[in-house]
Amino acid sequence: MNVITRVVLSLFVVIASRNTANAYCIEQWACIESSETVDGVQFYVENKRAYPFTASLRVSGENLLDSQKLADNAKGNTFERSVVVEGNTRQLFLSLTKARQHLPFSYHDAFFWAPGDMHATHDDIAYLKPYAKGQYFPIVQGFRGSYSHSGASRYAIDFDMPIGTPIHAARDGVVIDIAEHHNQGGASRRYAKYANYIVILHSDRTTGEYYHLKYNGAAVSLGQSVKAGDMIGYSGNTGFSSLPHLHFAVYRAKPFGKFESLPFRFK
Known part of the structure; x- marks a missing residue:
């Protein structure tokens, strides 16, 4: 039988020369925000309810690098990270900066989420x-x-x-x-x-x-x-x-x- 449909949304952005921000929420629960500058882009994840969820982000782009080494997996120009987001919290998800300052950058991101904790250990009851x-x-x-x-x-x-x-x-x-x-x-x-x-x-x-x-x-x-x-x-x-x-x-x-x-x- 069926199970909860998890929502996956994606966004393609070419960076302009001014600060911009993009954000969306799923079910008024799991929210992702990208904050862009001329030097790169930062992603924040927010939990608007009191219950944990597991969030993942995959970013593929050009002329970007993982400036704070937050990614769980980075191959070429693709960066991935998964975290458990506690209730009613907001945190930095990924921070990517220009690899070559004199060139523009672009990216495509996909956000995934599922209610609950990927690290949960099931009680034997x-x-x-x-x-x-x-x-x-x-x-x-x-x-x-x-x-x-x-x-x-x-x-x-x-x-x-x-x-x-x-x-x-x-x-x-x-x-x-x-x-x-x-x-x-x-x-x-x-x-x-x-x-x-x-x-x-x-x-x-x-x-x-x-x-x-x-x-x-x-x-x-x-x-x-x-x-x-x-x-x-x-x-x-x-x-x-x-x-x-x-x-x-x-x-x-x-x-x-x-x-x-x-x-x-x-x-």
Whole structure:
């Protein structure tokens, strides 16, 4: 089943002879700003929410060098860096200056992000099943399921669950992302972007993610703390979904907008 769509934006700039700045934010959460002068360009990353995300930047250009040696990887005229950006902070991402002062420079940059911490270490704990105590819903696809549980969603579980079934938190955490405005779904990946979901940040900085919720199916709000067993929303059939069900997995962010599911166990 589908997972959060991570946004990648890019920008091409030829430097003018005066100071300029360019900035944009994704979901009013992850922001990137470039500040240009005649001598080079600096990039800043800002987190406008209280929850960490993993950010990556790739810059390819002409007549530039890594003046402060911040890049994790620099090959020729391409510079890359990945960092974990803590909540409500702003920091210098990359600083590039002219390699030859008498020549102009140009660049193309791509910014990637994913909620959570790429350095998170998953706690070895048992999770509650994501529905009310005393109920039972069969698993229709488990770890490494051949239909869609491969790659980033290798360790996900799908529960056969009628639309409108109350969903309960499998673990304590804080709600950091919600989508509930979609009302489309189908057995094709083209529907993936229409999934409704709730994302909960755990104390170990992994995320528990609950997918395919019904339209207006969230019963929690951003920033709300929840305990394992709390009711958080209602199941549905939105997004890449061949039948009404709940997709649950534990994820860790990775550089360049990627992420991976982690093996876990239920009580």
